[in-house]
Amino acid sequence: TPAYGRVDLNNCDREPIHIPGAIQPHGVLLAVDPATGTTVMVSANVEELLGVPLDEALGRPLTDFVGEGATRAIEHHAELATAREPLTLLLPADRGGALAGGTVDVGVHTSGGRLVVEIESLERGRALPMSYRSARSAMGRLAASTTVDELTAQLAREVSSITGFDRVMVYRFDQHWNGEVVAEERREDLNPFLGLHYPATDIPAQARRLYTANWTRLIADIGYTPVPLHPVLDPATEAPLDLSHSTLRSVSPIHVEYLSNMGVTASMSVSLIVDEELWGLVACHHYSGPHRPSQDARAAAEFLGQVASQMVAERERSDQREAALAAQSTLAKMTARLSASSDAPLDGLVADPDLLRLMDAGGVALCHDEQLHTAGQVPDDDVVRRIAQLLLRPTGDVVASDHLAVLDPALAEHAPVAAGALCIAAGPESWLLWLRPELEQVVDWGGDPTNKLLAAQEGPEVRLSPRKSFEKWQQVVRGHSAPWEAWQADAATALQTHVNGLMLQRSREQIAVAE
Ligand code: BLA
Structure with a gap:
């Protein structure tokens, strides 16, 4: 010591x-x-x-x-x-x-x-x-x-x-x-x-x-x-x-x-x-x-x-409850819109801006019949598929990560748009994937002009200061997204259940029309 x-x-x-x-x-x-x-x-x-x-x-x-x-x-x-x-x-x-x-x-x-x-x-x-x-x-x-x-x-x-x-x-x-x-x-x-x-x-x-x-x-x-x-x-x-x-x-x-x-x-x-x-x-x-x-x-x-x-x-606890309730009400609106629309449900889903808002995500990808539909900020298709492959569980469990680079170091370079992800299987060949950017991109220390001024006044000899600390924090969280909340996993499951039901119903309708 x-x-x-x-x-x-x-x-x-x-x-x-x-x-x-x-x-x-x-x-x-x-x-x-x-x-x-x-x-x-x-x-x-x-x-x-x-x-x-x-x-x-x-x-x-x-x-x-x-x-x-x-x-x-x-x-x-x-x-x-x-x-x-x-x-x-x-x-x-x-x-x-x-x-x-x-x-x-x-x-x-x-x-x-x-x-x-x-x-x-x-x-x-x-x-x-x-x-x-x-x-x-x-x-x-x-x-x-x-x-x-x-x-x-x-x-x-x-x-x-x-x-x-x-x-x-x-x-x-x-x-x-x-x-x-x-x-x-x-x-x-x-x-x-x-x-x-x-x-x-x-x-x-x-x-x-x-x-x-x-x-x-x-x-x-x-x-x-x-x-x-x-x-x-x-x-x-x-x-x-x-x-x-x-x-x-x-x-x-x-x-x-x-x-x-x-x-x-x-x-x-x-x-x-x-x-x-x-x-x-x-x-x-x-x-x-x-x-x-x-x-x-x-x-x-x-x-x-x-x-x-x-x-x-x-x-x-009550903040969590509030957030979960708000998510439920957003979900209810989304599913009502989906059910009412005559479009293919999946196209309607990806086009809905609430899909990103629901999960505080920067990007979202939906895969169905090998087809990839995306919205918001997402990396190239092969990277999206790679992330889904890492997280996907055929059991339908939700899997989330706030640090994808630990699963595959090659993903580190995509952290500005995809540092974290939450994934759920929506059927045998289909899945939904939400992506979050790294935290460092989200929080801006210099956002306040007075702090910029303060930083400019400090010479390089200053080894301990809020600015230095903030830089260190940025290094610590590099490659991490904000963590996913339990109620967000629940919302993903609820959405998946609804979409599956809708798809089943539509395919029955199509069969009925064809007959
Ligand atoms: C203690 N560091 C503390 C305390 C705070 C902070 C609040 C409690 C002591 C107090 O009441 O002052 C940190 N204070 C902050 C931060 C802000 C703030 C982050 O106002 C932001 C606005 N500190 C360092 C480094 C080391 C370090 C690099 O920054 C070590 C290498 C050490 N901090 C350190 C130690 C204590 C401390 C040893 C204990 C002090 C004591 O109680 O004797």
Whole structure:
């Protein structure tokens, strides 16, 4: 395993980001031995913030740092199983340090058998505390959404108003952990990121794992100097302190580089967890200097993230239902038109523009009695036949692929029109085949003129940026089409059944006429 802070772009997924040995400077960390109640590790800014010289800060009781009242509150809080919520406490004024006499937010958790106490100042008036009433009305607005898109858009709005970040995005993972910005609330003068895609490497596996356990993280000032822990290893175990659940954890330098290249000056993100898996993140950016919402505001954002997470699964199911219903109604119209038309049914079918729309396809091919009928964007006939041959099952099963080149590398060159396909047999010698172009052709990062401008400003020396990420995403998805949905396979089957019935009926009519 590479050491913390010693990784490059190739092994950054192995950086142990949970043991940075340092925190961000907007707070102070004390690790206490619960057996003795005295400090075993402290952050090096303990004198600056709490007035206790570093060389006298170890082996001392909490009262020496925060006074008796606060110590009692902290010890009581530590005993509660539900100690997620931050404590707000008043520190005594009779000692030095920037926090003396002030109101502070205190987070308490255990790690490696130590009681970890994190203290940061509460900047009054920066953020309004989340009241029960405002939480309830925010939940009501989230619940009023009927689709995933509406839900994520509302979540971005709520988190934006609670935290005051310049840009709040909802970032959603796909099955390969690539991501897309699916909702955005931003300061009006900022360029939109909505609809942009990023490769899985931008949020490496160990970070995703950490974000599944700890749901909120903040970088209050991208330009910060990390404050080391003292000593950096726990004297009892020689192990670094695991900061997975710390709110002050110093973040990966590579990620800080990424954010500063983007012009971000402060950042926060909140995990969205569906069925115990990371579904996405609420990602927040600030561009106008340091930004530190109160612990209360962060906890409220996390709470709304949890509420929204629970609504996502339900909205996803209903989105699927809606899409399936819309497909059924399109199908009904198509089949009605087919039945009513006196043309040969297959000619009528291929000419129907709904045939492409039904499946979100770019091209379609129908083969009957060796005859190929096509519509939309399709490759040459022999390529179409080759794709059908690869996917066709005589059993009539629907077979779909969003990456045809893995079935036959020779198909890679046809990806601009046929990266993915869905195929169904419509009879002994006939089949239907829908084709989709590769995703890369569909999504255009430079579509927004401001992003083009941004790209032009970045010199070649910039190795981490949204534009570079987007290019990497394009490489990752090269040759892939958008995935096919289960309801689309169902629609194909329904259509095939209807067309078969119609063909049978027409051939009976022809026989009857001939007799
Ligand atoms: C973490 N990367 C993150 C996080 C986000 C992103 C949201 C969570 C931390 C936070 O809240 O800031 C990615 N942020 C994005 C993306 C957008 C955004 C895609 O705003 C798009 C708009 N990052 C890289 C590369 C590496 C990398 C190439 O781009 C490694 C080589 C690493 N990203 C990386 C690491 C973390 C991270 C290590 C964890 C940071 C930490 O929590 O310590």
